[in-house]
Amino acid sequence: MALFFNRKKTTPESKAVVQEVPLTAIVPNRFQPRKVFAKDAIDDLAQTIKEHGLLQPIILREYETGKYEIIAGERRFRAMQSLDFDKAPAIVQTMDDHESASMALIENLQREGLTAIEEARAYTELMKLNELTQDALAQQMGKSQSFVANKLRLLKLSDPAQNAILNHEITERHGRELLHLDDYHQQLMLHRIMAEGLTVKETAAEVQAIINPEPEPEPQPAETSETTETKKPAKKRQTKRKKRAVSNDPRLALNTIKASLKLVKDSGMAVASEEEETETSYRITIEIPKK
Numbered sequence: 001m002a003l004f005f006n007r008k009k010t011t012p013e014s015k016a017v018v019q020e021v022p023l024t025a026i027v028p029n030r031f032q033p034r035k036v037f038a039k040d041a042i043d044d045l046a047q048t049i050k051e052h053g054l055l056q057p058i059i060l061r062e063y064e065t066g067k068y069e070i071i072a073g074e075r076r077f078r079a080m081q082s083l084d085f086d087k088a089p090a091i092v093q094t095m096d097d098h099e100s101a102s103m104a105l106i107e108n109l110q111r112e113g114l115t116a117i118e119e120a121r122a123y124t125e126l127m128k129l130n131e132l133t134q135d136a137l138a139q140q141m142g143k144s145q146s147f148v149a150n151k152l153r154l155l156k157l158s159d160p161a162q163n164a165i166l167n168h169e170i171t172e173r174h175g176r177e178l179l180h181l182d183d184y185h186q187q188l189m190l191h192r193i194m195a196e197g198l199t200v201k202e203t204a205a206e207v208q209a210i211i212n213p214e215p216e217p218e219p220q221p222a223e224t225s226e227t228t229e230t231k232k233p234a235k236k237r238q239t240k241r242k243k244r245a246v247s248n249d250p251r252l253a254l255n256t257i258k259a260s261l262k263l264v265k266d267s268g269m270a271v272a273s274e275e276e277e278t279e280t281s282y283r284i285t286i287e288i289p290k291k
Contacts (some may be wrong), residue, residue: 020059020087023080024062026068031125032100032261037078046079054080055088059107061100072107101129111142116172117165120151128179150176160266161190173200177207184255185210187263195259257284 024112039288056074071093080088096104114122127137138148154165154175161178164170170193177200178186189210193203264271274288 019092020083021060021068021078021090022087023077023085025066026058026070026077026088027103028074028077028089028256029070029100031104036077042075042078042082045075046082049076050080050083054089057091060090060092061095062092063100069100071095071103098129102126105129115166115168116151116154116175117162121172123148124155141159153179157184160263161186163266164194169194170234171200174198174203177203180207180211185237191259191263194262261286 045139054076055235056073056076058076058286059071061071063069067281068090070196072089077088079166105126108118109122123137123141126132127134132140134144134148134152140291154162154172157165157175157178161170161175165172165175170190181189189203189207192206198206239281243260263272270289274285278284
């Protein structure tokens with residue numbers, strides 16, 4: 001990773017000495033690529049730390065006197081917070097802003113569990129920080145240029161589609177199919193994927209149907225008795241049309257409405273809703289502000 005740390009160091013490297021640092025003096029790294037931290041996973045990690053202790057100290061850098069920024073170990077930091085620890089075992093390294101940002105991005109990229117959107121955003125930040133091309137970044141990360149390019153293309157998706165990947169509501173492969181559509185049709189297709197549970201293959205077929213719709217059949221001229229007698233019977237052109245299954249399950253309708261509400265809320269609109277279930281029906285009240 002030499003290219004990421006090509007600036008001259010103004011201070012000697014800190015020795016790997018474990019210190020006890022107050023949790024209240026620690027802040028997350030602003031370049032942390034992981035944006036979604038599953039509560040269940042943090043709870044499981046907290047239970048492990050409670051039973052076995054912290055097996056690996058977190059890595060910090062002192063950006064101001066007595067104030068520390070996380071380089072590696074935000075999940076462990078969050079788990080210790082949930083356990084009400086006063087201090088965290090940590091190794092404090094000397095880094096400038098550039099090195100801190102690059103190290104945080106690289107450290108997290110080398111771990112599992114990042115979504116494709118988080119990975120793509122991390123690649124973008126690394127290229128900006130280090131003034132790298134896609135090809136140079138790929139070489140430094142040990143990836144092919146096409147691998148990096150395919151990840152970066154996902155950032156062309158609309159915000160709701162990116163958020164759906166971030167929240168594990170659709171897969172990266174679903175997102176690749178949505179790239180063929182404009183933002184409006186992405187919204188419609190995203191709604192259907194989530195409401196109907198479409199597979200990647202089904203999504204690809206529906207996307208192609210939007211891009212290349214079947215032409216309407218041409219109207220046939222009216223036949224007279226004269227033409228009927230002389231005209232040879234033509235073979236009927238058979239066209240296969242895909243019949244879309246329709247379900248009468250009211251729960252599907254309910255989930256469809258909920259998915260639509262979520263898309264509207266993800267767009268930033270402050271929509272309020274109340275749901276009520278009676279013996280005979282479901283009732284949803286939606287309030288949309290005028291401004």
